[in-house]
Amino acid sequence: EKYPAAVHLSEGASSSYMKVQSTSKPGFELVIVWRIQIDEDGKILPKLDLLTNVPQQALKLDKKGVIETAPLSFRSLLGVLGIEAALESLIKSLCTEKND
Numbered sequence: 001e002k003y004p005a006a007v008h009l010s011e012g013a014s015s016s017y018m019k020v021q022s023t024s025k026p027g028f029e030l031v032i033v034w035r036i037q038i039d040e041d042g043k044i045l046p047k048l049d050l051l052t053n054v055p056q057q058a059l060k061l062d063k064k065g066v067i068e069t070a071p072l073s074f075r076s077l078l079g080v081l082g083i084e085a086a087l088e089s090l091i092k093s094l095c096t097e098k099n100d
Helices: 056-061 066-081 083-094
Strands: 017-021 029-038 044-053
Touching: 017 083, 029 083, 044 066, 044 083, 066 083
Parallel strands: none
Antiparallel strands: 017 029, 029 044
16 A cells, blocks of 8 residues: 555465566566465464566676575565565665655
8 A cells, every 4th residue: 555656466365476566677576475374283384485587687697696695585575574474675666755
């Protein structure tokens, strides 16, 4: 609701993934996939993964491998900030428009 121009849940609220599209650079998209795992003791463990979808030309220009390492960096961000703050940070990095 907070970022309608950038965030899309293709299957609605029950979707197992969320697409975050750049509001200023068409073709740049991040996909957050989530699964819920339950261990033998009944403990619920959310698992989130990040997939990137960027134009081939951008990959060629990415000399430092930022796009390639984005999934691992997202995992680190999850560990430091937690799920909600990590997602908010990721969305804000792709959204250039102000949200009140």
